[in-house]
Every structure is written in structure tokens, then in C-alpha cells.
Amino acid sequence: MMSKAKVNFPRFGSYNVAARHIIKNGLDCDYIDAPPTTKKTLELGTKNSPDFVCTPFKYQLGGYIEAIEAGADVLIQVGGLCRLGYYGELHEQILRDLGYKVKFVNMANADFSKPMTFYDEFKKLNPKLSIKKITSACLVAVKMVEVIDKIEDFIRENVGFEKEEGSFDKLHTEFLDDLSDVNDKKELNIIYKLYMKKFKKLEVNKPKKPLKVGFVGEYYTIMDPYSNHYMEKELAKKGIVIERWMNVSNTILNCPVKEIRQSIKNYAKYDMGATAMYTIKKAIDYAKDGCDGIIHVKSFGCTPEIDAMPVLQRISEDFKIPIIYFSFDTQTSDVGINTRIEAFYDMIMMRKEQKK
Numbered sequence: 001m002m003s004k005a006k007v008n009f010p011r012f013g014s015y016n017v018a019a020r021h022i023i024k025n026g027l028d029c030d031y032i033d034a035p036p037t038t039k040k041t042l043e044l045g046t047k048n049s050p051d052f053v054c055t056p057f058k059y060q061l062g063g064y065i066e067a068i069e070a071g072a073d074v075l076i077q078v079g080g081l082c083r084l085g086y087y088g089e090l091h092e093q094i095l096r097d098l099g100y101k102v103k104f105v106n107m108a109n110a111d112f113s114k115p116m117t118f119y120d121e122f123k124k125l126n127p128k129l130s131i132k133k134i135t136s137a138c139l140v141a142v143k144m145v146e147v148i149d150k151i152e153d154f155i156r157e158n159v160g161f162e163k164e165e166g167s168f169d170k171l172h173t174e175f176l177d178d179l180s181d182v183n184d185k186k187e188l189n190i191i192y193k194l195y196m197k198k199f200k201k202l203e204v205n206k207p208k209k210p211l212k213v214g215f216v217g218e219y220y221t222i223m224d225p226y227s228n229h230y231m232e233k234e235l236a237k238k239g240i241v242i243e244r245w246m247n248v249s250n251t252i253l254n255c256p257v258k259e260i261r262q263s264i265k266n267y268a269k270y271d272m273g274a275t276a277m278y279t280i281k282k283a284i285d286y287a288k289d290g291c292d293g294i295i296h297v298k299s300f301g302c303t304p305e306i307d308a309m310p311v312l313q314r315i316s317e318d319f320k321i322p323i324i325y326f327s328f329d330t331q332t333s334d335v336g337i338n339t340r341i342e343a344f345y346d347m348i349m350m351r352k353e354q355k356k
């Protein structure tokens, strides 16, 4: 009997639970999780990457090497709206030059408007693939992503006010563990309802009008907590509500691209690529919604988000809302980030007091 392929999907926020479901239940392959992202991941990625490539490339490369060391023999590469779409080939060449003999499946070759192209890519992993099985696994995985996003939205709204330190984090871990055992949509709905209830029951001490900050920026950096140095956690510790629209549900599954383009036309006539358009749209929304400030995050050298920055500056002036910019590279230190967050917090707090 042929042994099953051992497949890795790059680490990305909490979404690996959904990737795991497709790989195990839809493709009938073994899933190999890369170890959690650490300094070592970044060092491995940086050592073997071109110097000026953006940090998501380095994180992914480091993660691939760790996944291979953990036993993966197939690596899934993902596409993207910018140069991320070309990263697959480059990662593959670097890993081959390093002597790793693994198989690659590049999802950048698939097209969202043609679902069968995904089937063709998946078939490379399991030639006996059942279309029924993979379709049903993908539908469950999509639902999983939506459920993860809903739960995490609730967490961002409330975690800063938890009475028992770490209670939200602990429940979040339990939720993801239980989610990974789900087999179908029915079980998924049960888990979702159960955990939403549990989250709502956690005790919080939330003021009527807490400080509220909008979080915008580059796709990977904003959604990968290690990449942004756990900024959401730092903000929550200060008792701040974090508004973050950017997630997979909003940007891939249900994204109203045309409406977004139309609604920002006074600020940006042309699409600047990747997530720049969403960054602008959400900055305007957060300013209108009465957020006390906006935080913009990106990787060093991220061209689309660099292009969005002058537009953000205009939004800041038009709506009189402070915006702070963070650019992350492999040398960024926690101390520098925390000092700037501290200063930003003091400033938005003082502004709020003055407005009273």
C-alpha cells in the first residue's frame, strides 16, 4: 500500500485548522503542522532569502524548512494579490538548492473564478481524489474560517476588559482544539454556538465608552500575530477595543470589491494592489465610526502599503484622526514597538479626555 503524502500548509493566524480539515478529510493525506513561529523560523527564513524581499516571504520559507524537518514531504504554496503570487517558484528553487527533496503544490496556479482549477491542483496530492469528498471538505473549511473570524471579532471587542487575566486566550485555544475535531457542518454549528455562549459568559469589566482603535495594513502582517509582535495583545492590555476588518472572510470569501473601489474614489482613483484599497476603505470607515486612532502595519518594503500611506495621511487630516505607522523587518525589536504604542496610547487617551 502506498503511504499517504505528508502535507504542510504555511502557518497563518488561526486558519491552519481549516487547511488541516481539507488536507485530512478532503484529500485523505496526513497533515504536518509546522512548529509555532519563533525567532528561529525568522532566522532560517532570513538566512536563506534575498535580502530585500518582504518579511512574509521569509516567515514562509523558515516555516517550510521547519515543516520539512517535522516530516512534511509536500508543501502547499499559496498565491496572493501582489508578488506573493510569484513567491512559490522562488521558495521552491531555494529549497531545492538547499537540497530538500519535497514535492510542491502551488495554489497560485488555481483561479477562484474557476473552482475546477483547485481540483486539478488538489489531484496532484491524491490522484484518486473524490470530487464529492473534496467539495464537502472545502465547504466545511469555508464555514470554519467564517466561524473563526466571528469568534475572533468578539475577542478583539472584549479581551481588553477581561476580569480574569488570560481567560479569553485559554478559551480560544480550547475552541481551536475542538474545531479541529469537527467532521461536518452540523458539528461545526454546535461548536460555534457552544463557544460563542462560553465567550459571552466570560466576565468583563468594560466601560461604556472605551478607547477604540482601528487596525489596518498588509494582509500577512496584520493577521499573523508573530509578524506584528502580538500588537493586538499589547493594545488589549491597555484596555483598548480593536477593530480589525481584515480577515479571510471579509477579503476572500465575501469581499464587495466594486463597492470598496467606488467608496474610496475621492481618495484613490486606481487600485494600488494587494490590500492597499482595503486599508484606505477601512481607515475612512474607522474615522467615521468614531475610532480614537488608527494603527497601520506593514512589512518593510511592502510597495502597495507604502503607496497607501500618503492617502492615510490625507484621511488623518480630513477626519482629524491620529494614525501611527509600523513597518516590520527582521530587526524590529519589541522594545521600540512597545514604546511607540505607549506614546500613541497616551496621546489618544489625552485627546479623549479633552473632548469630554
Ligand code: SF4
Pocket: 054, 055, 056, 080, 082, 083, 084, 218, 219, 220, 274, 275, 299, 301, 302, 303, 304, 305
Ligand atoms: S502585500 Fe506587501 S508584504 Fe505582503 S506579500 Fe505583497 S509586497 Fe509582500
